[in-house]
Amino acid sequence: LFRSLNDDNATAEARRGTRQTLIRVLENILRLIHPIMPFITEAIWQKVAALAAVDGDTIMLQPYPAADDQKIDQDATNTMQWVMDVITGIRNIRGEMDISPAKKIPALFQDGSKQDQQYLNDYRNYLMVLAKLDDITWLNKGNDAPEAATTLVGHMKVLVPLGGLIDKKAEQQRLQKEIEKNRKELQKAKGKLSNEKFIGKAPENIVNQEKERVANFESAIADLNGQLEKILALPD
Structure with missing residues (x-):
């Protein structure tokens, strides 16, 4: 969401959609935590309600958020789990190999499926930023990989070449x-x-x-x- 708002290439429609999503999520969170933080949530809700197109004089009379299983998007859940697993795996390698969290490093993806490759194409920018990468290379079958630290995401290997990264x-x-x-x-x-x-x-x-x-x-x-x-x- 942050990148969508700050991406110079984002369309005006994408920016509006991102802002609306942020407002709706914030309004729901305010109702969710109102019972334990009544005063501050009321004050913020008074500013947010109109932006979220919610009618009412006070948050106290708003319905408490309820889960709706019909709105669960399993594909979106699987996608974000893949992204998080890749980022977590790379961060774990950094910790294990004593590589600075601030240092940008390359990553190689090996033995991935077509779905893995599609995820990479769609979310490459997120991985580059959140995993602090300077390059991502997809290795096709038969491509040799250098000596590297490895983590698994499903059946796919995520490799971080060690040459030049450490003393x-x-x-x-x-x-x-x-x-x-x-x-x-x-x-x-x-x-x-x-x-x-x-x-x-x-x-x-x-x-x-x-x-x-x-x-x-x-x-x-x-x-x-x-x-x-x-x-x-x-x-x-």
């Missing part, structure tokens, strides 16, 4: 430290579980907690080793 040596050292730290914690947890006195005296929930910690540390080490392998595979 290989610094990232290698960081990952090795994290692996060593997790290994030490893993040994501590395993040590407790191998101690018969601990097993015999500790409450069941504490024992289960240690078992869960062991599983979490093992999973973390496996993930970190996977990241380290990708880093080591990058050209110097």
Whole structure:
């Protein structure tokens, strides 16, 4: 909606439609939260009601918003879920690989369906802005992909090439430290579980907690080793 209002290429009709949608949503939200925020919602509603073409002297006498299953657009829901999954996946890669959220990065889409490609064509601009991308490339079957961090959106792979994005040596050292730290914690947890006195005296929930910690540390080490392998595979 924000982009529609600020897009120089948007038509006057699109801008009007966007503004009307914002007003209608705001008017519904005001009625929704009025019971717990009566005074401020009343004050704002008095300004908004006329713009939303709603008659009435006060928000207190307006009907409470009710869900209408007939208005649920499953196609729109599926579309936005796809967009959110792509953005979330790329953001997770940033976090895992310690890539700055402010740095623009490229993304590659591989093994996607025709529907995935249509989504990309329709929502490329949103992905570019919200995922902080400088380029999106669709890989056709048979195209080689560079060494990259990968996330799945359905059956489609979203890849972020790592070359040039990180300091290989610094990232290698960081990952090795994290692996060593997790290994030490893993040994501590395993040590407790191998101690018969601990097993015999500790409450069941504490024992289960240690078992869960062991599983979490093992999973973390496996993930970190996977990241380290990708880093080591990058050209110097």
